[in-house]
Each structure stands twice: as C-alpha cells, then as structure tokens.
Amino acid sequence: MPRMKSIDYLDKVRRWLDDASQNREMLYSLKLTDKYTDAPIISVEKFLKMLGLPPSGRSILREHCKVELEQMTELMRSEGLIKPNISANNLNLINSLKNLLRRMEADPTLLERVQIYRNSVQASRLIHAFPEHELSLSIAYPRGKEAADYFKNVFAVRVMELLKDSGTYVYTDNKPAAEPEPFDRLETFIAKFMEARDCSNVSSLSGFEGLLKEPFDVIYYLCALGSRTVSGASSIGNFSATYQHLKAFLSSQGFLGTESVHIALDEYVSLKFRAYLEDYVATGELSPSYASTMLSCFQLSLDRLSELDGGRDFSYIKASGFDLRGRTTDTYKPYPKAHRDIVADVLNKEIQRVWDRHSTPYVKTTTGCTFVKQIAGGVRIDGELCTEQNLRWFFDQKLGAERFTFNDLSSVKGVANDALFYKALQKYRQRHSGAHSRLEDLYEAWGVPRDVYREELFPFYMRLLQVTGMNPISALDLDIDAFESEHPATLRPCLRYWKARSTGAKDLHLDIFNSEITWLSKSQAREVSDIVDKVKALTESVRSRLPDDHKFKNLLFIAAGKPPKGYGQVKRLYESGYERIRAHFENRYLDELIDVDTGEVITLVGTRFRSSIVSAMIEAGVSIREIQLMLGHGSITTTLSYLDRMDFNQQARAKIQEKLQSIYDNAWVPKEPENVPREEQYRGEIIFKTPLGGCANIFNPPDFIKNSKSYDGGACSNFNKCLSCENVIITRAHLPDLFALLRDYQTAWQHGTVAATPYGTVIRENIEILESILGDESEFDKTELEEAQRLARYIDSTVKIDGVAV
Structure with missing residues (x-):
C-alpha cells in the first residue's frame, strides 16, 4: 500500500489552517507542550493524531510545515489561547474550559449536564459529564494554579450565571464550603492500614499467615506488606485503595475471604484482576493510569510475598499495564x-x-556433496566445499535431518558426523560474511521441522x-x-x-x-x-x-x-x-x-x-439485552455505560433515524372511507402485543380458545397458539423473531427426542404454520424476508410448550 508523502501532510495541514482561519473555534482543540522548550508550542504529536495522521510524520511536519505551525501559533496568541509565563498544561486546561464555556453559551441544553453542590460547580462531576474536553482535577487544586484560578473565578461564576438565567438552578442561602470537612471514616481506615503496615514486618510465610484473623485479611495484609516498599503517604494510599478494589474483585469471583493464601492468590490472579479493572477503564470509572497504578501495587505486593521464607514456590503470571497513550476510549x-x-x-x-x-x-535435498576429504592421517574439511547447499546435504543425508543445538555440536569431539558438521559450519561462517550467524537461522532457511x-x-x-x-x-x-x-x-x-x-x-x-x-x-x-x-x-x-x-x-x-x-x-x-x-x-x-x-x-x-x-x-439491530449477555455484564446499567463510552453515538443516531423512518413509512392515513363501520362493532377491541405478533382483540378470542378448559372468560393467555389464531397481527418487525423460532423448532425436531413425546405433534404444527408465514407463499416481500432471516442469527429463541423448554 502506498505511504503518505510530504506533500500529502502539507496539503492536510494547509487545509486545516484555512478552515481554522475562518472558524477560530477549531483553535481550541489544539494542544500545547513545553517539553524541551522555553515557551509553550503546538504539540506536533497530538496535532497529527487530531488530523488522523500516523505519528511517523513528526519529522515531516517539523521540517516542511514550519510556516504553517508558526501561523497557527500566532492565531492562538491573537485569540488569547497562548499567554506568557503559564505552563502548557495549564493553558491546555484553560483553553478546554474556554471552549466548553463557549459551547454552553451557544447551546444552553448542555447546562443540564452540570451538577451543582452548595452553589458551586463540582470539578470532579464536570470532568465526568464532559469527557470529550479532557479536563483533569488540576482545575480544582493549587498544583494547577492558573487553571484553578480560571475555573474558580471565571468559568464557575459564568456557569452559575447561565444556570440562573436559564432557570435551571436557583441560588440558595447555602455558601460554598471553602474546604471539605474531614472524613472520619476515611481517616480511621488509613490509620488502621498504617497499623497493619507496621504489623506486617514479617520474614516468613508462616508469620504472614499468623496475621490473618478476619475475612479478606489475606489481601489486606498483602497490600500492607507491599506498602512497606514505599514511604510517601500518597504511595501508601495507593496500596490501601488497591485493597478496596481487590476485595470487590475477589467477592465478585465467589470468594468468602476465608480462603488460604495459595487458593486466593493463584498464578492467574494478576491477569484476572487486570480483566476486572478493564471493565472499569472501559466505562470511564477508572483512568488507565490509575488502574495501572493499582495493578502495579498488587504485583509489587505479590513480589514481596514471594520473597518471604517459605514463599519461594509462589509464582504468578504478570499482567501488563493499561495503554496510557491517547484518550481512554481509544483503547x-x-x-x-x-x-x-x-x-x-x-x-x-x-x-x-x-x-x-x-x-x-x-523434503530432504539430494543436491550437494560432502565437504569431508579422506587424507592419509584420517579426514579433513575442505573449506571451499563448505557452502550452504553442501551443509544442508550433509545435514539431510548424514545426520538424518535431526535438529541439533549449537551447544550440542560444540561439545562433540572426534570425527563423528555431527562433529564434522560443526567444523564445516565454522568454516562456512568464516568464509561468508553475509552468512546466517546462527544455526537456528539455517534451520529456518531450510524449513527444518520444529516446535511452534x-x-x-x-x-x-x-x-x-x-x-x-x-x-x-x-x-x-x-x-x-x-x-x-x-x-x-x-x-x-x-x-x-x-x-x-x-x-x-x-x-x-x-x-x-x-x-x-x-x-x-x-x-x-x-x-x-x-x-x-x-x-x-x-x-x-x-x-x-x-x-x-x-x-x-x-x-x-x-x-x-x-x-x-x-x-x-x-x-x-x-x-x-x-x-x-x-x-x-x-x-x-x-x-x-x-x-x-x-x-x-x-x-x-x-x-x-x-x-x-x-x-x-x-x-x-441487536437488542441491548442481547449485547449485555454477549459482554457478560451482570447489570444492564454497566452495558449502557459501556455503550455510552465506546463511541457508538453515530450508530445510535443512525438507528434512531432508521426507526423513525420505519414509523413514518408504516403510517396509514385513511382517505374518506365510503362505508364507515358502526362504532359498536369495534368497541372493546384492543391491540395487544406478544413477542411473536399482535392481538387484535385479546378479550374476544376465537371459539376454539373459548371452548378450552383453560379459558376463564377473561383475557386470552394462550400465547403459544397465537400464530394459528384469526386475531393475530404480524408485521415486518415480528419476522426476525419468527425466523429464530422456526430455526430452533427445526433444531429440536431434528436433533432431539421431542418427536417421540406428546409434544411432537404441537411442534410439527407450529413448524408448518411458520413455514406458511415465512416460506415461498408468504405475503411479505422477498427482500424483507431475507433481511429478517439475517437478523434472526442474533436472536436466541427458547422453544417452549406449556411453559416447558424443549
């Protein structure tokens, strides 16, 4: 495939610059960096990513697009996006806040995503509400001084004004808290963890096991043991936070917390913990960096455990951290x-x-000759005959094409064939500078069988x-x-x-x-x-x-x-x-x-x-419920959060448009009917939806239902007989479910023993009814049937008779 040339990069950059000159809002998406520079400049790497260009084009942009990058920088200065004596990180945060504020002023509906606490905008909730702006908690803490000042004194004040003007939020007499109240429960937990850290100064596995008294003490003292490798309060806090997630992880795996060390911490525990964290990273509840930190803390703790006396036999498979490049959702x-x-x-x-x-x-080669020459004193190796072709011939014909390692050959002495092969190999490598440097490379070139x-x-x-x-x-x-x-x-x-x-x-x-x-x-x-x-x-x-x-x-x-x-x-x-x-x-x-x-x-x-x-x-068009089952999520809320973060908005909008169009296409507007039926004739008729069709009159079933012993005179409940009922209404939307039902009926009939049971006749009847609806004599269009049959592949249909799955 053709690689991009310099002119292609230059063309894309110039087109972007022309658009940005007309629409200054595009400048807010540019990211700055001050790495290796005295003043903030445009980050070439992030600019390439924004344009969808490969990172390998860094040198091309720096060499061929200098003028364009300088023009962008000047545009940003004129727009107030680059200011002296402010770091690039703070400028990026301030520019993101400015861009968000502009959007809110232009589209007041965005204010509905803002959460207020004590008459102030909460930074943490703002970050989660607008992940596309890539904000961080630095806007609320002194370490991001300029960004924090802008957030508090400009952004938050203006947002509160917009909320008040729109009537979304009304001021109260409560005043914003200058600092949050100390959380006693958290302080107590940290204090206890520090005590456990001091107690975990053990040198043997038996001493470690002696500390375990309460459920989940295995991981509690494991993290405490690992925290002894660090000294900073923040680093120790990471180990205590890791314990909380480990406890939730093991609970989700069915552990009670009373298991022994070797059962709770098997060799796959690190991989499984990473898979547990991965779902939280995917839904945005944890950042990749923080999840990597917890995974690292856990593995450091496991390493520390393996160093104890008696813990030498403990081993586990290490899991890699999470990709920190780009946005969280990119992964x-x-x-x-x-x-x-x-x-x-x-x-x-x-x-x-x-x-x-x-x-x-x-296939053994037959082309070549031996490099061994007979002399009076025995044999010698002819260096001129030590070619790759002759080496392979000797390997195939004299050594039986049996693989040897270099160490195996180098230890052999005398005039045995393997020793002669080793000497010839050495001469071959001396005479041919471009030859394969390793014996393994020769084997690969010849195609000698080996393990995968x-x-x-x-x-x-x-x-x-x-x-x-x-x-x-x-x-x-x-x-x-x-x-x-x-x-x-x-x-x-x-x-x-x-x-x-x-x-x-x-x-x-x-x-x-x-x-x-x-x-x-x-x-x-x-x-x-x-x-x-x-x-x-x-x-x-x-x-x-x-x-x-x-x-x-x-x-x-x-x-x-x-x-x-x-x-x-x-x-x-x-x-x-x-x-x-x-x-x-x-x-x-x-x-x-x-x-x-x-x-x-x-x-x-x-x-x-x-x-x-x-x-x-x-x-x-698969349902959310089926997607939840495929993903293995315990809660549909997790699935919805997953879909919300996975950049599926475009598909969702397309599906909504498709359904709206379907509703429009199926709409029916009567044109002055000649004979209007009497109102009494249709009084009481109700269209009731079932999984396989609609019912025109659930309170007036046909005679064969009314005459059955199960009918009590109320609404019909014999849903397994809908397809043979004269009141059934089948639309195009029901066809995928009907195809899925037909497929599973046929599977049960062909592979199971149900045909020999009393229910066999019922299944046979249902198959015949479905074939009449979906077969060659169907009233539906052929393209509609083909599309429905394709969608049916994603539908699970449990065949039931009288409430029993077959």
Whole structure:
C-alpha cells in the first residue's frame, strides 16, 4: 500500500489552517507542550493524531510545515489561547474550559449536564459529564494554579450565571464550603492500614499467615506488606485503595475471604484482576493510569510475598499495564469496517504462512556433496566445499535431518558426523560474511521441522478475539476442549472456559452455572473451529512432552521457548515479552496495516475487537439485552455505560433515524372511507402485543380458545397458539423473531427426542404454520424476508410448550 508523502501532510495541514482561519473555534482543540522548550508550542504529536495522521510524520511536519505551525501559533496568541509565563498544561486546561464555556453559551441544553453542590460547580462531576474536553482535577487544586484560578473565578461564576438565567438552578442561602470537612471514616481506615503496615514486618510465610484473623485479611495484609516498599503517604494510599478494589474483585469471583493464601492468590490472579479493572477503564470509572497504578501495587505486593521464607514456590503470571497513550476510549473504540477488513486480511495471511511452515512435509535435498576429504592421517574439511547447499546435504543425508543445538555440536569431539558438521559450519561462517550467524537461522532457511513459537500463535489468538469479541484475558485461559460444536443443553456451538472455585478445584460439568460461555453463530463457529483445530495441531508436539499433571497440559495457547534462552521450555502466550511480540508483528506488516484513504496506521488492540463486535451487533439491530449477555455484564446499567463510552453515538443516531423512518413509512392515513363501520362493532377491541405478533382483540378470542378448559372468560393467555389464531397481527418487525423460532423448532425436531413425546405433534404444527408465514407463499416481500432471516442469527429463541423448554 502506498505511504503518505510530504506533500500529502502539507496539503492536510494547509487545509486545516484555512478552515481554522475562518472558524477560530477549531483553535481550541489544539494542544500545547513545553517539553524541551522555553515557551509553550503546538504539540506536533497530538496535532497529527487530531488530523488522523500516523505519528511517523513528526519529522515531516517539523521540517516542511514550519510556516504553517508558526501561523497557527500566532492565531492562538491573537485569540488569547497562548499567554506568557503559564505552563502548557495549564493553558491546555484553560483553553478546554474556554471552549466548553463557549459551547454552553451557544447551546444552553448542555447546562443540564452540570451538577451543582452548595452553589458551586463540582470539578470532579464536570470532568465526568464532559469527557470529550479532557479536563483533569488540576482545575480544582493549587498544583494547577492558573487553571484553578480560571475555573474558580471565571468559568464557575459564568456557569452559575447561565444556570440562573436559564432557570435551571436557583441560588440558595447555602455558601460554598471553602474546604471539605474531614472524613472520619476515611481517616480511621488509613490509620488502621498504617497499623497493619507496621504489623506486617514479617520474614516468613508462616508469620504472614499468623496475621490473618478476619475475612479478606489475606489481601489486606498483602497490600500492607507491599506498602512497606514505599514511604510517601500518597504511595501508601495507593496500596490501601488497591485493597478496596481487590476485595470487590475477589467477592465478585465467589470468594468468602476465608480462603488460604495459595487458593486466593493463584498464578492467574494478576491477569484476572487486570480483566476486572478493564471493565472499569472501559466505562470511564477508572483512568488507565490509575488502574495501572493499582495493578502495579498488587504485583509489587505479590513480589514481596514471594520473597518471604517459605514463599519461594509462589509464582504468578504478570499482567501488563493499561495503554496510557491517547484518550481512554481509544483503547476500546471499535474498528471501522474498513479497518476490520484490513486487520482480518493481515491476520489470515500470517495464519496461512505459519500453517504452511509447520504443515508442509520436509523434503530432504539430494543436491550437494560432502565437504569431508579422506587424507592419509584420517579426514579433513575442505573449506571451499563448505557452502550452504553442501551443509544442508550433509545435514539431510548424514545426520538424518535431526535438529541439533549449537551447544550440542560444540561439545562433540572426534570425527563423528555431527562433529564434522560443526567444523564445516565454522568454516562456512568464516568464509561468508553475509552468512546466517546462527544455526537456528539455517534451520529456518531450510524449513527444518520444529516446535511452534509464541509469536507464531499470536495471529491465531488475535483472529480468535476478532471473530468472537471475547475478553482478551479469558481467551488466554481457553483449554483445548473449550470449543463445542453442539452444546448438550442448547445444541448450539459455544466456547466454554471454567471459573476457579474458592476451594481451588475445577468446577464440575455444570457449565450453565459454573463456567463462562460465549455462544457462537454458525459462521463464527466455523472459523473458531478452524482456529482451534490448527492451534491444537501446531502445539501437539509441545503438549505431548508434558506430563499429565503439568499446569499447561490442557491450555490451548502454549508454545516452545525460542532458542537459545528459551530452549527446552514451554511457555504460555501471555508472558514477559508479549508486547514485544505484538510490536514485532505490527512492524512486519507496517505497509499493510495502513488505511490508504487517511494514512492512519492501524494498531492491533485486543480490547478494540470486543467493541467492534458490539458495533456490528448494533448495526444489525441487536437488542441491548442481547449485547449485555454477549459482554457478560451482570447489570444492564454497566452495558449502557459501556455503550455510552465506546463511541457508538453515530450508530445510535443512525438507528434512531432508521426507526423513525420505519414509523413514518408504516403510517396509514385513511382517505374518506365510503362505508364507515358502526362504532359498536369495534368497541372493546384492543391491540395487544406478544413477542411473536399482535392481538387484535385479546378479550374476544376465537371459539376454539373459548371452548378450552383453560379459558376463564377473561383475557386470552394462550400465547403459544397465537400464530394459528384469526386475531393475530404480524408485521415486518415480528419476522426476525419468527425466523429464530422456526430455526430452533427445526433444531429440536431434528436433533432431539421431542418427536417421540406428546409434544411432537404441537411442534410439527407450529413448524408448518411458520413455514406458511415465512416460506415461498408468504405475503411479505422477498427482500424483507431475507433481511429478517439475517437478523434472526442474533436472536436466541427458547422453544417452549406449556411453559416447558424443549
């Protein structure tokens, strides 16, 4: 793909400058920096990001756009956005407040998002109400003096005036509190934590366990132990805050707080805690920096625990911190459709390359000759014959194409074939300066079979995330039997991964209650099945060498350690060096991971695949409830907050417009009917909505309902017979649910034993009714039926007869 040239950058900058000259409000979005300078200047990095240009263009802008950057700076000075003797950070905050104030004056509806406490604007609530302005708490504290002064004396005063003028808020006699009252409960907690910190000066694991008296004391004294590595009050406070989140995390995992150290703190605890924090980062309740701080505090505490006598055997997998670059939502912002296609193409290309590398049979070469010459005293190596081709011939024909390490060969003496090969290899490296410097490089060039490495599993892992939208940490914990083509309870394909019980044991096969399940559509299932099968095949040689009780034996994503340091080791995909693997992959495909229309470099972020799946579901019209189930949120409030932060406003507006248009299209205005029916004829008729259709008259069902034993003379409640009722009203909106119901009826009929039960006749009748509504003789348009059938893929329909699922 073509790379952007200097003229492209210059053109974009000049067009932006022309627009900003006409619309000065655009200047407020520019960010300043005073890093390595005496006075604030425009931040080139953030300006590139705002224009959607790759960060690699920094040098181009500084070299070719000097005049344009100076013009922007002068425009900002004339607008009062750059002032002397004020830091760039304070100016950025002041300019954001100015921009927000301008918006409020132009659009008074924004004032409804402002929260007032004691006749004053609360800075913390303002930050959460307007995240797009990237404000910080510095506007309320002395460390941001100029910004704090502007917020208190200009911004807050003007906002209160606007609120009063609009009638949104009325002044009271209460006066703003100069300083908040001391919070005794907080002081008491910190004091107790400091006492625990002093008590945790132990040297052994048994001494640590002796401190545990109350529930969750394991993590309480763990954080207290970790806090002994720091001395500042603020740093100690971070450890006490980490304890609060750890307690909530373990409670959410089903722990009671009375578990032992090794059960509560298993080897995956850091990864799981990161996944817990990730949801709060995604919804904006925690910033990435603060979440990284808590994760760091937790891991420091675990490190300190492992240093105690008796704690040497304790180990855990370290989790990486959160990405602090850019806005919080950028890490969770869904990929545009074009970017999703580019990423899929790149991942599939690398998957195919890796698969071909390991699945193609190795063919021994017959081209070449030996470099060993017979002499009177024995044998010698002819240096001129020590070519790469002859080395491979000797390796294949004399050594049986069996891999050796450099250390194995260097320790061999005498005239054995492996010793001769080592000597020839040394001569080859001496004679050819551009030769492969390592034996491993020669093996790769020849295609000698070997175990799979972690970087080769990376594209399979990322493609699995893209297809399923799974939580990245959960995907790393998948077992080799995680994929089921037909779940025994639902007959639908799924991915299943187990929860760890507080007893330390694996849960029984009661997966509906004790496991996390990701349900898959048929198209997802095909791709997931292919990925899982290939990964199992690639890792089979590594897995077969592990004993049955090895902790990695059943994990899906394991690989061999890469020589020379990792030789002989078995590693999980997510260990130290994971970020380096991702960066290496992105650099290899740098020319392809670029949006040719905008020049934007596409980075691979696992959390963005999850939100991309949600974006696709929204585009397909899937309900919020179904999205909640897919995300695994316990509360729909969390899902709504997730959607609100994930930059889905554009899709939401499009869907609202689509529904409004649908209402407009379906509106019916009568034109002076010739014969107006008598009013008495329709008196009492009520249109009642059911999941599968509407009822024209729920209080007047047909005779076959009235004559049934279950009818009590009131409103009809036989909703399982709606489709065969003459009062049913079916519109285009009901079609996806009907297709989903037909699909699950047919599945139950084909795979289950329900046909042999008394309910078999009822299901057969319902299938015939649905086929008459949705089949070739349907009264609906063919395009409407095709669209409804597509949407039905995202709908779960439980087949029930007399209230019993079949």
